[in-house]
Amino acid sequence: LLGKVNRLRDVAPSGLANALDNMLGWDTRTRIDQIAPxxxxxxxxxxxxxxxxxxxxxxxxxxxxxxxxxxxxxxxxxxxxxxxxxxxxxxxxxxxxxxxxxxxxxxxxxxxxxxxxxxxxxxxxxxxxxxxxxxxxxxxxxxxxx
Incomplete structure (x- = not known):
């Protein structure tokens, strides 16, 4: 995700969301979507x-x-x-x-x-x-x- 990025503002919001999704895993992400769609x-x-x-x-x-x-x-x-x-x-x-x-x-x-x-x-x-x-x-x- 970060590669050659020096500043957080250089990371696309969708990139952060994807990274978070990958860290949470499918079961946790599914549960979050049920609770807070x-x-x-x-x-x-x-x-x-x-x-x-x-x-x-x-x-x-x-x-x-x-x-x-x-x-x-x-x-x-x-x-x-x-x-x-x-x-x-x-x-x-x-x-x-x-x-x-x-x-x-x-x-x-x-x-x-x-x-x-x-x-x-x-x-x-x-x-x-x-x-x-x-x-x-x-x-x-x-x-x-x-």
């Missing part, structure tokens, strides 16, 4: 980086439609810490942050959906998102694929 896979099938350095705790930013169909809150770690979900509009603008998705769906979702229907009428804003199919496509695109 690097990404969250949404019901829509999209992968989202988990920011463990975020001030609020492990945080994922994603479009709210990617979570449709999910009625339990995603958790990480051995203590099962809730991910902070930073939910965005179809344009990527922040609309809500939550540590309790089922409560959000049954609480402030109605107000959020009402406002978003006016701003983004081409997208799906169901009354019961936990029962809906996750999709980042417009209603028209979803109908074509149905």
């Amino acid at each position: 690097t990404s969250f896979k949404s019901p829509a099938g999209t992968e989202h980086h988990i920011d463990y350095a975020a001030e609020a705790g492990p945080t994922v930013e994603l479009r709210v439609q990617a979570l449709f169909g999910l009625d339990s809150h995603p958790l990480v770690g051995t203590n099962r810490i809730p991910l902070v979900l930073s939910l965005t509009s179809p344009a990527g603008r922040p609309i809500q942050t939550t540590r309790n998705l089922p409560e959000f769906w049954r609480g402030s979702w109605r107000d959020v959906a009402k406002e978003m229907r006016g701003r983004y009428p081409k997208h799906n804003w169901p009354d019961a998102p936990w029962e809906s199919v996750a999709s980042l496509k417009t209603k028209k695109a979803q109908a074509r694929n149905a």
Whole structure:
């Protein structure tokens, strides 16, 4: 890894990550990935980086439609810490942050959906998102694929 490197800054971050992975071994690396995955896979099938350095705790930013169909809150770690979900509009603008998705769906979702229907009428804003199919496509695109 180090070869002719004189300064740590000359080592690529990916090189350090690879060296650490090699030192840990497959079993340990697999266990770390189970406890603290690097990404969250949404019901829509999209992968989202988990920011463990975020001030609020492990945080994922994603479009709210990617979570449709999910009625339990995603958790990480051995203590099962809730991910902070930073939910965005179809344009990527922040609309809500939550540590309790089922409560959000049954609480402030109605107000959020009402406002978003006016701003983004081409997208799906169901009354019961936990029962809906996750999709980042417009209603028209979803109908074509149905």
